[in-house]
Amino acid sequence: MRIAYVIPTQPPTTFIYNEMIEVQNAGHTLVVVPLYSTPPAKVHVRISNRLQPEKTLPARLVSLAILKPALSMLLTRPLTILRALLSLHCSAGLNPFSHVGILAVVPKALATAWWVIHLRVDRIHAHFASHTATCAGIAGVVSGIPFSFTAHAYDIYCNTMILRNDTLDWKLRHAVQAVAISEHGANFLRSRLSEVERGRVHRVYVGIPMNLFREQEPFPVKNGELRLLCIARLERKKGIDTLLDACVLLKKRSFPFHLSIYGAGPLREVFMEQVARMCLEQNVQLAAPIPQEKVAEELIGCHVFVMPCREDSTTGNIDGIPTVFMEAMATGRPVISCPVAGVPELVRDGETGILVPADNSQVLAEAIIRLGCDDSLRIRLGKQARLLAEQQHNQHINTNQFLSLLAQES
Numbered sequence: 001m002r003i004a005y006v007i008p009t010q011p012p013t014t015f016i017y018n019e020m021i022e023v024q025n026a027g028h029t030l031v032v033v034p035l036y037s038t039p040p041a042k043v044h045v046r047i048s049n050r051l052q053p054e055k056t057l058p059a060r061l062v063s064l065a066i067l068k069p070a071l072s073m074l075l076t077r078p079l080t081i082l083r084a085l086l087s088l089h090c091s092a093g094l095n096p097f098s099h100v101g102i103l104a105v106v107p108k109a110l111a112t113a114w115w116v117i118h119l120r121v122d123r124i125h126a127h128f129a130s131h132t133a134t135c136a137g138i139a140g141v142v143s144g145i146p147f148s149f150t151a152h153a154y155d156i157y158c159n160t161m162i163l164r165n166d167t168l169d170w171k172l173r174h175a176v177q178a179v180a181i182s183e184h185g186a187n188f189l190r191s192r193l194s195e196v197e198r199g200r201v202h203r204v205y206v207g208i209p210m211n212l213f214r215e216q217e218p219f220p221v222k223n224g225e226l227r228l229l230c231i232a233r234l235e236r237k238k239g240i241d242t243l244l245d246a247c248v249l250l251k252k253r254s255f256p257f258h259l260s261i262y263g264a265g266p267l268r269e270v271f272m273e274q275v276a277r278m279c280l281e282q283n284v285q286l287a288a289p290i291p292q293e294k295v296a297e298e299l300i301g302c303h304v305f306v307m308p309c310r311e312d313s314t315t316g317n318i319d320g321i322p323t324v325f326m327e328a329m330a331t332g333r334p335v336i337s338c339p340v341a342g343v344p345e346l347v348r349d350g351e352t353g354i355l356v357p358a359d360n361s362q363v364l365a366e367a368i369i370r371l372g373c374d375d376s377l378r379i380r381l382g383k384q385a386r387l388l389a390e391q392q393h394n395q396h397i398n399t400n401q402f403l404s405l406l407a408q409e410s
Contacts, residue, residue: 001406002029002054004116006126006136010034010059014292015206015323016127021050022207022399031119033112034059035105035131055119061108069114070107077142081110084141088134091170098166105131109138117143123406124148129178130155133171141174146409148177150204151185152320153341159316168192172201176409179204179402181320182342204402206323207395212292213330215386216300218379225256226372229302229333231295231324234265237317239308239338241267241274245361246308246368248278255369259306260285260298295324299331303378304371306336309343310358321346326393329353329385334378336367346392352385 003023007016012034024030030053037059058065074081085106092098116124116139124147126136133149140147149171158164169192172178178201180186186203193201219227232238240261250257261271261284268286275284290298299305305328311318321342325335329346335353337343349355354367371378 001122001403002031002120003406004031004033004112004119004121004124004136004139006033006035006112006124006132006139008034008128008132009036009038010056011038015208017051018209018395019207019399019402020053022395023403024051024053026400026403028403029054031115031121032056033108033115033135035061035108035135055115057108057112057115061104066107066111068111070110073110073114073142080142084138088138088167088170091167093166095161095164095166097162098164101131102134102167105135106138109135110142112136112139113143116145121145125406126150128152128155129168129171130165133175134167137171137174146176148175148179148406148409150179150181151189152181153185154317156185156188157316157318157341160314163315163317173197176200177202177405179405181206182345184342184345185320202405204405205393205398206321206326207393207398208323208326208330208389209395210330210390212296213299213327213389215330215332215383218303218333218382219301221303221372221375223256225258226304226368227302228257228259228368229298229305229328230259230307231262231290231298232265232307232322234263234267234271235312236267236314237310237312237319239310239358240271242308242310242359242361242364243306244271244274244278244280244284246365247280247284249361249365250368251280251283253365253369255372257368257372258283258285260287260302262287262290262295262298264289295327296331299328299333302333304336304368305333306364306368308336308338308356308358308364309340310338311340319343326389329382330389330393332382332386334371334381334385336364336371346388348388351381352388353381
């Protein structure tokens with residue numbers, strides 16, 4: 001099968017890259033359609049020469065190389081394009097940001113349609129249900145080639161006008177399949193379709209490379225100090241402010257611990273100021289982002305992974321299932337988090353970790369102390385976490401499941 005992947009950025013994020021490698025290794029030919037380019041990453045990952053697509057389109061929305069095939073499509077299929085764009089704009093309603101977003105991707109979408117026709121692509125698939133799926137949807141309708149998309153989290157849950165996906169229903173109606181990365185997300189998509197159409201929505205969990213994240217026995221708790229780890233984008237929905245508040249309570253109770261936080265994001269300076277204001281410098285390390293291989297090393301060195309996810313009350317943004325939870329559990333570490341979106345599908349309270357109410361630093365601190373004081377519980381949860389990660393998030397198995405779904409509609 002020849003598959004065109006419409007993705008947000010070039011180079012792609014790690015989990016998308018890993019999936020494309022698995023698809024390539026299964027014998028399929030790839031065409032990569034990135035919407036944007038990103039600066040050379042400060043965090044180096046294993047994105048090198050392993051991915052060898054047949055064609056990679058320019059990583060920009062507009063350029064001469066994009067406008068020429070786009071104009072060719074416009075001249076050869078004007079009525080098809082007009083009907084597609086009119087219906088898409090109608091679905092956007094009164095949201096000006098949605099209309100601008102559609103217009104922004106039109107040249108790239110028409111160029112993609114031209115290329116997928118000439119390369120004889122069998123399926124167009126987009127990661128994320130937002131601008132990438134809009135591009136894939138236009139290209140699919142114009143070219144007549146089936147398209148599908150994978151929905152994650154912000155791309156379907158955000159509810160503010162600037163972020164809200166008001167064209168989601170159009171994409172669901174026109175896609176031959178829609179995939180969600182959690183059952184929670186799949187049910188959200190199904191709720192927007194009639195009962196007879198809901199069978200086109202599938203749940204395929206994100207997979208991780210199990211050969212990189214191997215189960216490792218945790219180091220003994222040295223001098224009674226519990227080593228906590230949090231790796232996240234530093235934004236509101238991760239609940240890191242609640243985690244730091246819990247650290248204050250741990251310190252007041254003279255509970256020995258050390259927390260390492262790795263990440264970047266809009267709230268980095270806010271969290272640094274919070275650490276200083278609460279005099280947590282001796283207990284909390286706030287460091288820069290790290291590559292996937294370093295993540296694996298840090299997970300081996302910790303006892304518990306903690307990230308008290310929440311819904312961002314200003315945007316409605318929430319996590320689907322954080323990939324780093326899968327990586328922590330594959331290493332054999334229990335996770336402490338909150339029951340939002342798809343998190344309980346992986347972090348099962350009392351089985352693979354502990355779930356606490358969002359924004360409750362007191363209960364979070366108690367959960368940390370509970371795992372710190374009960375070695376047998378912590379180790380048992382870690383072993384069960386590994387088993388579930390193997391069953392549910394094996395990259396090779398999940399990619400084959402995804403490819404089987406594509407084959408059903410090819």
